[in-house]
Amino acid sequence: MKLAYAVLLSLVYVVLLLGFYAVHVRFLPVDVVLYSAVQDALAALAVLVALVVALRRFLPFTGFEALLLVVVWFLGGYAFAISVPTVLDRSLSFYILEKLEQRGGGIRRDAIGQVFTEEYLPEYRLVDVRLTEQLESGTVVIEGGCVKLTAHGKRLAAASRFFRTHLLPRKRLLAGAYTDALIDPFKNSPKGRIGYECG
Structure with missing residues (x-):
């Protein structure tokens, strides 16, 4: 009953x-x-x-x-x-499926990166969507044309970085090979000032 x-x-x-x-x-x-x-x-x-x-x-x-x-x-x-x-x-996974369907069921493997940069970002207005989410979540503010972390954002970034570094898989299958590349995705990023930083 x-x-x-x-x-x-x-x-x-x-x-x-x-x-x-x-x-x-x-x-x-x-x-x-x-x-x-x-x-x-x-x-x-x-x-x-x-x-x-x-x-x-x-x-x-x-x-x-x-x-x-x-x-x-x-x-x-x-x-x-x-x-x-x-x-x-x-x-992004569902986007790939939808894009494959839109393009007749198949896209050349060597063109997938081009699809992401030239179609995915503008079609889904990805920058606007993610920036709006962060603003609404209180993790960033926009001051004087600069997107800046709030104290809450700094805490979340540190927690995310800790989790990524210590608790994500070290043997993850990517493009047919097992790698730990995503536990430190910034490892090969350019060092020093790039030119887009604020202040």
């Missing part, structure tokens, strides 16, 4: 989540895809929690069981926000 109610309420949550998401992306402004999808998950959760509270006399759950269901619903909504709209919005 409890399982049937839990499944039914979970289906109601999925319908609410997809409904809020569809209305949001169709009719309302979206600053950052991930954040708006999480807002939709929270809005759907709030409606469902209100419904559960209103019907608590008729539901077979203890308070703790109801709390666990709320946690499961939130985690499901968060997983949806990250795994569906955010991945599709950000994924």
